[in-house]
Amino acid sequence: MSFAEDDYLQLSGLQHFAFCRRQWALIHIENQWAEDVRTTEGELMHARAHDSSLRERRGNVITVRSVSISSPTLGVTGKCDVLEFHAHPKGIPLPETDGTWLPYPVEYKRGRPKENPADRLQLCAQAMCLEEMLCCDIPEGALYYGEPRRREPVPFADELRRMVRENLAEMHELYRRGHTPKVKPSKSCGACSLKSLCLPGLMKTRSASGYLAAALEESG
Secondary structure, eight states, X not given: XXXXXXXXXXXXXXXXXXXXXXXXXXXXXXOOOOOOHHHHHHHHHHHHHTOTTOEEEETTEEEEEEEEEEETTTTXXXXXXXXXXXXXXXXXXXXXXXXXXXXXXXXXXXXXXXXXXXXXXXXXXXXXXXXHHHTOOOOXXXXXXXXXXXXXXEEOOHHHHHHHHHHHHHHHHXXXXXXXXOOOOOGGGGGOTTHHHHOTTXXXXXXXXXXXXXXXXXXX
């Protein structure tokens, strides 16, 4: 199956979806958004990583930033925060560069490593897009977390790739239907920037847009 470009979803939404399906739908279907200290910190961390003018080579590693990626097979589009190319015999040739180079995506995240696989799924999806674009195999990437200030290697195992495909298939179906999942309150709600819009303690059946429409009718 191949998706048309008009049907592409934002790859970054995979992280939202894995964290909370309702959060993803509020952002990507209902176009709701809210800033908090966590989102602001994340934007500041990504500012340098997304500077596409920065390119450097240190020994056997070439680093580029803010690389646009997409996949007709997965039906997603997005950017890599940082994409390294490591000198490797199983790599690919690069323009005006000797040797062969293996892509190694690096995604920047605030806070600490999480048990939830959301960050790993996002990174793996980036690698799967790059594999399709560059016709190569990418076995590993890394997540860089702001608080410990270190990288966490992420092997792109078959199970992780399967989860990426299954989550994206569900995302496409919900987006096609325009469906926002109902509230499922959990301990994660307290850390969500959309808590004031989602209203997990009040709204069990209505969408955020439906709730707001009803509130406007009552105030009128």
